[in-house]
């Protein structure tokens with residue numbers, strides 16, 4: 001269990017990802033069914049029906065006569081309200097709760113949970129700040145990967161894998177690392193990645209390439225352990241690409257992207273779906289390499305700029321405490 005950092009808050013979904021259609025959400029080895037009712041309220045119950053164990057996420061939602069919503073089991077159609085009570089045929093009386101709802105902390109459109117554990121670190125406020133000043137563009141790349149949380153976090157704080165994992169997408173020629181700012185569970189990394197020029201022919205064949213700047217200026221804002229924000233500055237506007245992590249089980253970790261944008265030019269809106277597509281390709285490539293790593297290989301070689309991974313390891317080993325040393329550095 002300690003490999004999943006109990007006491008940390010996890011962002012399980014953005015409200016736009018939910019509907020009356022129930023969906024399965026996993027956390028700490030337990031599956032839940034989550035849905036959004038007509039009033040926009042979000043609920044989560046354990047996914048195993050207390051009758052004979054059918055997956056409630058395979059069922060459907062129904063509006064009750066009192067206006068509340070209930071989840072209907074796909075096996076024998078018992079209906080459970082948000083408190084986990086059902087009405088048995090025959091006595092026609094509401095039972096006591098048969099399912100223990102997952103406690104959620106809802107901040108605007110963000111649905112957080114500590115998975116029933118005692119909170120040890122606070123929910124980062126940054127997403128609420130972004131939601132105030134940026135437009136929400138969409139979500140993408142929701143993937144459940146067969147890897148442990150630490151391995152997932154390491155790849156997301158690895159500033160050297162652009163030329164391997166992401167070589168086809170960006171053609172990055174080098175990584176110029178500038179600065180790492182260590183504030184405990186919060187950090188920033190700043191680096192530039194010049195890209196090889198694409199020919200005009202290539203750009204005409206793949207018009208999305210016009211959106212790529214010749215130097216990708218990366219500013220990563222990290223909130224251990226659940227969130228990495230890639231701040232992108234483009235001629236048409238600013239983007240905040242938020243990478244979210246959720247420990248579904250010891251050896252299964254979910255990741256997805258929430259994309260926010262601030263338009264400087266109205267054309268920015270048109271490119272929303274293209275940016276989402278880029279995000280999806282990046283995550284697909286990360287997912288692919290995560291499936292091709294021998295996880296317990298001793299590391300005998302160390303590259304420059306592994307400070308993000310060192311930061312992850314320190315925070316992981318000492319969770320929930322933050323200890324020295326301080327990894328801030330300036331490599332101008």
Ligand code: FES
Nearest residue numbers: 049051052073076
């Ligand atoms: S298994 Fe759900 S109603 Fe029977």
Ligand SMILES: [Fe+2]
Nearest residue numbers: 155165282286
């Ligand atoms: Fe990556």
